[in-house]
Amino acid sequence: MKKVSIIVPMYNEQEAAPYFFEALDKVIAGIQGYEFEIVAVNDGSKDETLNILKAEFEKRKNLVVVNLSRNWGHECAVRAGFINCTGDCAIPMDADLQDPPEVIPNMLEMWEQGYKVVNAKRSSRKADSSFKKNTAGMYYKILDKFGKKVKIPQNVANFRLIDRRVIDEVNALPESTRVFRVEVPFVGFKTGTVEFVRPERVKGETKYPLKSMVNLALDSIVSLSVEPLKFPIKLGVGFGCLAGLSLMTELVFFILNLCKVTHLSTVTLWGWLIVTLIVGFFAATMLIFGLFGIYLGETVTEARGRPTVIVDEVLRK
Numbered sequence: 051m052k053k054v055s056i057i058v059p060m061y062n063e064q065e066a067a068p069y070f071f072e073a074l075d076k077v078i079a080g081i082q083g084y085e086f087e088i089v090a091v092n093d094g095s096k097d098e099t100l101n102i103l104k105a106e107f108e109k110r111k112n113l114v115v116v117n118l119s120r121n122w123g124h125e126c127a128v129r130a131g132f133i134n135c136t137g138d139c140a141i142p143m144d145a146d147l148q149d150p151p152e153v154i155p156n157m158l159e160m161w162e163q164g165y166k167v168v169n170a171k172r173s174s175r176k177a178d179s180s181f182k183k184n185t186a187g188m189y190y191k192i193l194d195k196f197g198k199k200v201k202i203p204q205n206v207a208n209f210r211l212i213d214r215r216v217i218d219e220v221n222a223l224p225e226s227t228r229v230f231r232v233e234v235p236f237v238g239f240k241t242g243t244v245e246f247v248r249p250e251r252v253k254g255e256t257k258y259p260l261k262s263m264v265n266l267a268l269d270s271i272v273s274l275s276v277e278p279l280k281f282p283i284k285l286g287v288g289f290g291c292l293a294g295l296s297l298m299t300e301l302v303f304f305i306l307n308l309c310k311v312t313h314l315s316t317v318t319l320w321g322w323l324i325v326t327l328i329v330g331f332f333a334a335t336m337l338i339f340g341l342f343g344i345y346l347g348e349t350v351t352e353a354r355g356r357p358t359v360i361v362d363e364v365l366r367k
C-alpha cells in the first residue's frame with residue numbers, strides 16, 4: 051500500500067492542533083487504499099503544543115513527532131518534516147486548517163495520473179485581509195519577473211503534494227536558506243494543479259508577523275535568482291545611452307550654432323554639457339557596480355552548489 055506523509059509544522063498551535071487532527075482524521079477515514087503518516091514538527095513552541103503532540107502520540111500509531119531544538123521558522127520546520135517523512139509522497143499543510151484536508155483526495159487522484167507535483171492553488175483569498183491580498187499579489191508578481199527559467203506558480207504556497215522522487219531531490223539541495231516554494235519548481239518534474247478556496251484560520255493568531263513575511267519575500271527572491279544583481283548594469287546601459295544621445299544632440303546644436311542657424315547661448319551649451327557629463331558619470335558608476343554584480347552572482351551560484359541538471363528518466367535501447 052502506498053504511504054502518504056502529511057507534514058505539519060506547529061509553532062504555538064495549542065488552540066488549532068486539536069481541530070487539525072480531528073479534521074484530518076475525518077478526511078483520511080474516507081480515503082481507501084493508502085496508509086497515512088502524520089509528521090508533526092514542533093517548532094520550538096512556548097505553549098502546550100508539544101504536550102498535545104505527545105498525548106496524540108500515545109493515542110495513535112500513525113504520528114511521528116519531530117521536536118525542534120528552538121524556533122527555527124516555518125521553512126526550517128517544513129524541511130525537518132521532509133527529512134523525517136517516509137511516505138511515497140508528502141503533503142505539507144499548515145496547522146490552522148487554512149490548507150483544508152478536503153483537497154487531499156483530489157491531489158492523490160492527480161498523483162495517480164502520473165503528476166509528481168500537485169500544487170494546491172488558492173483560487174480565492176476571500177478570508178485574507180486586503181493588505182495580505184495586495185502584498186501577496188506583489189510578492190508573486192516579483193517572483194514571476196525574476197524567475198527566468200524557473201516559473202513560480204502564482205498563489206501556491208507550501209500546500210502541495212510531492213512525490214518521493216521530488217522529496218529526495220529537494221532534500222538533497224545543498225543550500226541553507228530554504229524556500230520550499232522556490233525549491234520545488236527549481237527541481238522540476240511533471241506538475242499539476244488543483245484549486246481551493248483558502249478559509250480563515252480555525253483558531254489562534256497568525257504566527258507570521260509582517261517581519262517574517264518580508265524575510266520570506268527576500269529569501270524567496272535571493273533563492274530564486276541572481277537577476278537583481280544585474281539591475282545596475284541595466285541602469286548603467288540606460289543612462290549611458292541617454293548621455294550618448296544627449297552629447298550627440300548637443301554636438302548637432304553646437305554645429306548649427308556655428309553655422310548661425312540656431313542661437314543657443316554659451317551658458318546653455320556649457321550647462322547642457324555638464325548635465326550630460328553627470329549622467330555619463332552616473333552611467334559609468336552603475337556599469338562598474340553591475341560588473342561587480344555579475345561576478346558576485348556567479349560566486350553566489352557556485353557557492354550554492356545546486357545541481358546543474360536533474361534528469362527525470364532516460365530511455366535507452
Ligand code: UDP
Pocket residue numbers: 058059060061062063093121122123124127143144145146148251255256257258
Ligand atoms: N509556523 C512554524 N514556525 C514559525 C511560524 C509558523 O512552524 O515560526 C507554522 C504555523 O504553526 C502554521 C504554519 O507555519 O502551521 C503557517 O503559519 P500561519 O498559519 O500563522 O501563517 P499565515 O497563514 O498567517 O500566513
Ligand code: MG
Pocket residue numbers: 144146148251256
Ligand atoms: Mg495560517
